[in-house]
Amino acid sequence: MNKYICTAKIKYTRQEVQLHINALKISLNDPSMVHYRGRYESLLKDMKSIEKQMSEKENDAMLDRKKGEHVVESSVIQEID
Structure with a gap:
């Protein structure tokens, strides 16, 4: 069976990334989230990297003292075994 990855491009501000990180940390402290712990830890690691x-x-x-508005794009690439 082939494994497929679906990716989505989501635009975040740095403050939104920090908010997402905080929400993930809070969720990881919830005992009812034990089934999702690995996925949440992986997502938390990716968000910290971003x-x-x-x-x-x-x-x-x-x-560089660049003037004007600049959009900086970044991505996280994950390999599937």
Whole structure:
């Protein structure tokens, strides 16, 4: 049986990413979420990586003193075994 990955492009601000991270951390403390723990931990890891990338891109843009509005895109790639 073939495994397929479906991806979606979602636009987040850094504040929204931080909010999502906080919500995942709270959910992981809920004992009723035991069946989803692995998936939530994986998502939390990905969201932390995205937040780090966003922060680095913002810092680079500030150091380069770029003027105007810039959209920085990033992605997380996951391999399936």
